[in-house]
Amino acid sequence: MSTTATQASPSDSNLSTDPNWWRQAAVYQIYPRSFADSNGDGIGNLKGITAKVPYLKTLGVDAVWLSPFYPSALADGGYDVDDYRNVDPKIGTLEDFDEMAGALHGAGIKLIVDIVPNHSSNRHEWFQEALASPRGSAARDRYIFRDGLGENGELPPSDWDSVFGGPAWERITEPDGTPGQWYMHIFAKEQPDFNWDNPEVREDFLTTLRFWSDRGVDGFRIDVAHALTKNLEGTLPTKADLEARSHGTDGFVDGSHPFWDRDEVHEIYAEWRKVFNEYNPPRTAVAEAWVHADRRARYASPEGLGQAFNFDLLQADFDPTQFRRIITKNLAEAAASGASSTWVFSNHDVVRHATRYGLPAAAEAEGGELMAGKAGKQWLLDGGRQEDVNVELGLRRARAATLLMLALPGSAYLYQGEELGLQEVGSEIPDSARQDPAFFRNKGVDVGRDGCRVPLPWKTGGTSFGFGDGGAHLPQPEWFSKYAVEAQDGVEGSTLELYRAALKLRRRLQTDETLEWLETGNPDVVHFRRPGGWHTVTNFGTGPVALPEGSVVVSSSALEDGKLPGATTAWLVES
Ligand code: NOJ
DSSP: OOOOOOOOOGGGSOOOOOTTGGGGOEEEEEOGGGTOOSSSSSSOOHHHHHHTHHHHHHHTOSEEEEOOOSSOOOTTTTOSOSOTTSOOTTTOOHHHHHHHHHHHHHTTOEEEEEEOOSBOOTTSHHHHHHHHSOTTOTTGGGBOEEOOBSTTSOBOSSOOBOTTSSBSEEEEEOTTSSEEEEEEOSSOTTSOBBOTTSHHHHHHHHHHHHHHHHTTOOEEEETTTTSSOOOOOSSOOOHHHHHHHOOGGGOOTTSOSSSSSOTTHHHHHHHHHHHHTTSSSOOEEEEOOOOOGGGHHHHHSTTTTSOBOOOHHHHSOSOHHHHHHHHHHHHHHHHHHTOOOEEESOOTTSOOHHHHTTSOHHHHHTOOTTHHHHHHHHHHHTTOOGGGSOHHHHHHHHHHHHHHHHTSSSEEEEETTGGGTOOOOOTTSOGGGOOOHHHHHTTTTOOOSGGGOSOOOOSSSSGGGGTOSSOOSSOOOGGGGGGSHHHHTTOTTOHHHHHHHHHHHHGGGOSOOOOEEOOOSOTTEEEEEETTTEEEEEEOSSSOBOOOSSEEEEESSOOBTTBBOSSEEEEEEOO
């Protein structure tokens, strides 16, 4: 349970009090256990983050988003929360949290934390109480317990699969030792789903939002925001019934799926918005909601969470037609909802984009949207060998794509290590070292997400490449050395220096949110203009192309005789 500690004082910071600070923020995602380890136990911690605040400041990000740092047995990398209002003792204390928040704020960097409202961990005191309490009790009502089907309740209430594979229901043993009820878990069995019809659950999350807001947290990233409310009345539909009407995990377009993207979920976010608005500036939120594109705006409405992730670019190929269509569509949607758009290429759940873009030509030749995302999973399944990746091309394209993204109106979400051009770790992680439940529950179908969660290389050599004085909780391959911060710091043309330059220049773009497409006459080249005579040109092709008039202020690869080479983006200002 929580203890009290000195709260970070917003007054000792040079933070913007602009209520719209989030609209065009560059947000850097930290996966705390893999960022920096201050005590040599192999697990990154909050003091490690505090020590790296100067690095974050010189990188030039506006905000940091922390993936879960709460007490957890790590059945799902911390997305299995034991206590929502505390810090995992393996990675720090509430005092460390306050110190970190104060250091970030002192550097002018806002702080966003992850909230995981769909499920707790099975070690949460409420779930333990539910297990120890009888059927029909108030304690069971905070979760989703059902009697099983079959003569003796030996069959799960439905044939649904969990997202990580295997059944979405787990049978418990009743306190008297007899086989008992089943509880629902959309994810791992260590992640029981809450019952959001229960007022205590609702109230407790309001308390949690206030708890972190009072400690100076500026915003929240809402995990699986589209799953909270459920309709599990009567006979449950079969998996086949659901698949016939679903768009992947997107739910139904009419909001009638039993658990994905139901309309009532927005009543919860309307309540949350009132809490956010109790603060000055109001706390912000971004929904992780894998919903049909037509329904995304509901999550991003100003009466709700305010912003929602758009994963469209993350799922696209390095392809000018796809990029242009996705950007146009998302800017229009954001404008209609009153939100600003979000852009992201990498996070802790997907194969890093520097690797995706360099995957074997065969995978790409088939083309088609979503190919990049699927190809990453397939590459891991095929053995995840670095020698099968065109590392140079992958990085070149990743730099071009990122420079394009950083010029777009809206918020850009960056994932730790992408500023180093870091590649995904594949076959170098032996099965014995894997941690992701997706690997264990879905053997042979999914290798999981450990490859993008390997601790960062800060130094070119030494123990765990400067991550800490001990080991690293996931093995770092030898080739991490050349991506280390130490190898890139101050080195002209390095990916780190490219990100620093772009993020610094980007501040000049954070004015109005308009974008004007300009015709290039070349289907491989996209060109847009932002206010203030700012031009972005990306050459998705292979041969060099002429640049428009203007002074080049930054480019993702060196120009060739004044021309823009293939897989390169340049920013120009009108002279
Ligand atoms: C989405 C998170 O990004 C992912 O890492 C996690 O496994 C699931 N939600 C379940 O919490």
